[in-house]
Amino acid sequence: MMKFNLSKIQKPNLDNIKGKIKKPNFSLKRRNNFSIISNLNISKRDFILLGIFLLALEGYVLFSFLLIPKWQQYSNQHTHYNSQKTLAMSLEKDNANKAQYQETLSQSKFKLDRLTMELPPNVAQEDIVLSLNKLANDQKLSINTISFGNISSVSKEVFATGKIPSGNTTPNNGGGIVLTEDIDIDFSGSYGALYNFMSSLEKSNRKIITNNITMTRGDGSILKGQLKIQFVGYKGPDDQGIFKLETPQTSGKSSPFLAYPGYDDKATGSPVASASTPAPTSAPVKTFDPNFYLILNTSDDNAPKVIMGVYTNAGSELYDNANGKVSGKLSISGNLDKMTYSYSLGGSTQTKEAKLVLDGGELRLHVSSQQRKNATDKVGIILDVDNKTDYPLEINVINDDKNDPRFSIGNKSGSVIIK
Numbered sequence: 001m002m003k004f005n006l007s008k009i010q011k012p013n014l015d016n017i018k019g020k021i022k023k024p025n026f027s028l029k030r031r032n033n034f035s036i037i038s039n040l041n042i043s044k045r046d047f048i049l050l051g052i053f054l055l056a057l058e059g060y061v062l063f064s065f066l067l068i069p070k071w072q073q074y075s076n077q078h079t080h081y082n083s084q085k086t087l088a089m090s091l092e093k094d095n096a097n098k099a100q101y102q103e104t105l106s107q108s109k110f111k112l113d114r115l116t117m118e119l120p121p122n123v124a125q126e127d128i129v130l131s132l133n134k135l136a137n138d139q140k141l142s143i144n145t146i147s148f149g150n151i152s153s154v155s156k157e158v159f160a161t162g163k164i165p166s167g168n169t170t171p172n173n174g175g176g177i178v179l180t181e182d183i184d185i186d187f188s189g190s191y192g193a194l195y196n197f198m199s200s201l202e203k204s205n206r207k208i209i210t211n212n213i214t215m216t217r218g219d220g221s222i223l224k225g226q227l228k229i230q231f232v233g234y235k236g237p238d239d240q241g242i243f244k245l246e247t248p249q250t251s252g253k254s255s256p257f258l259a260y261p262g263y264d265d266k267a268t269g270s271p272v273a274s275a276s277t278p279a280p281t282s283a284p285v286k287t288f289d290p291n292f293y294l295i296l297n298t299s300d301d302n303a304p305k306v307i308m309g310v311y312t313n314a315g316s317e318l319y320d321n322a323n324g325k326v327s328g329k330l331s332i333s334g335n336l337d338k339m340t341y342s343y344s345l346g347g348s349t350q351t352k353e354a355k356l357v358l359d360g361g362e363l364r365l366h367v368s369s370q371q372r373k374n375a376t377d378k379v380g381i382i383l384d385v386d387n388k389t390d391y392p393l394e395i396n397v398i399n400d401d402k403n404d405p406r407f408s409i410g411n412k413s414g415s416v417i418i419k
Contacts, residue, residue: 115315123151135200138200141193141197144188147183151180154178198213207232292341292365294306299376305323306320308328318349320345322379326381364393367398380408381407382408389414392415
């Protein structure tokens with residue numbers, strides 16, 4: 001067993017140890033730190049620049065992420081507001097002119113109806129038979145046979161050139177086409193009946209072209225011959241070609257094909273017309289063919305109140321729908337071969353050059369008026385006339401109101417005759 005003598009172990013000299021251990025110099029360390037901090041101090045100028053930079057950075061952030069989106073939103077709203085304001089002002093202006101637009105629409109529809117009557121979107125043989133029969137009966141001309149040709153269709157551009165090819169050349173571009181059908185008529189009657197019949201064809205509200213006529217003398221004063229005419233129609237891209245047939249009155253009969261009372265007696269007992277018993281004839285009737293026309297309607301008429309145009313040309317019409325006295329003007333100049341005429345109504349003017357046909361050496365204006373309905377019916381016109389030709393202008397006024405005439409002449413120059 002081992003034994004240790006602890007008494008021989010010397011105690012350490014703590015004083016010597018303390019002397020050998022160095023104490024940290026905290027004061028020196030603090031002094032060095034203050035020295036470093038003092039070296040990091042910035043000048044006043046740099047501090048101001050740093051502040052400005054920070055303010056600028058903050059402003060940029062605010063401007064980029066806050067102000068620009070808001071400004072863009074405001075700008076868009078402002079632009080939208082201005083566009084809506086402009087639209088509202090336009091609508092307000094249009095609403096103020098609503099009555100004028102409706103009047104223009106009504107006049108355009110009336111003009112379209114007139115043109116459609118002249119050039120319907122079809123050429124119906126039933127309509128041709130009825131119209132020719134009526135004209136012949138009115139003028140006492142006997143139509144013996146009616147022969148129909150093929151209905152041809154050509155483009156309106158080709159038709160306008162006057163060089164119409166045979167057969168159908170209908171365009172495939174969906175544009176308007178002109179429909180034509182040739183009609184051959186064998187007739188008999190007097191000179192006067194034929195004259196009046198052809199005059200009625202020319203004045204028909206349908207577009208009818210007379211191409212050729214041949215005549216031979218029959219018994220007595222009777223003429224026989226053939227008349228070649230052409231019925232014309234126009235079919236636009238939107239026309240459906242709906243046809244409405246208006247049959248003549250049948251005088252109370254249940255069918256137009258039933259014989260009228262006394263037919264059998266007349267059919268079996270009447271002698272055949274011969275030189276000794278000529279058929280009824282009619283003398284030529286001098287017709288009034290004006291160069292211009294003026295129509296004055298009543299205030300409650302669905303048509304325009306005042307209509308002015310060139311005779312037999314519905315496309316030349318001018319309109320005014322005012323319930324009051326309106327102003328108009330007619331000017332004519334030139335010679336027999338070519339005249340220039342101009343007429344104005346309701347702020348619109350038509351000016352053309354053409355060869356005007358003289359009736360008895362005179363130019364003519366036909367005025368068709370009506371009696372006034374009541375005190376509120378104020379429709380009328382004051383027409384200025386400027387006739388610079390060597391031919392008098394005769395104005396024929398029909399059925400005007402005697403107490404308060406609708407038609408009156410304003411300023412006039414040249415030879416003007418009012419009847």
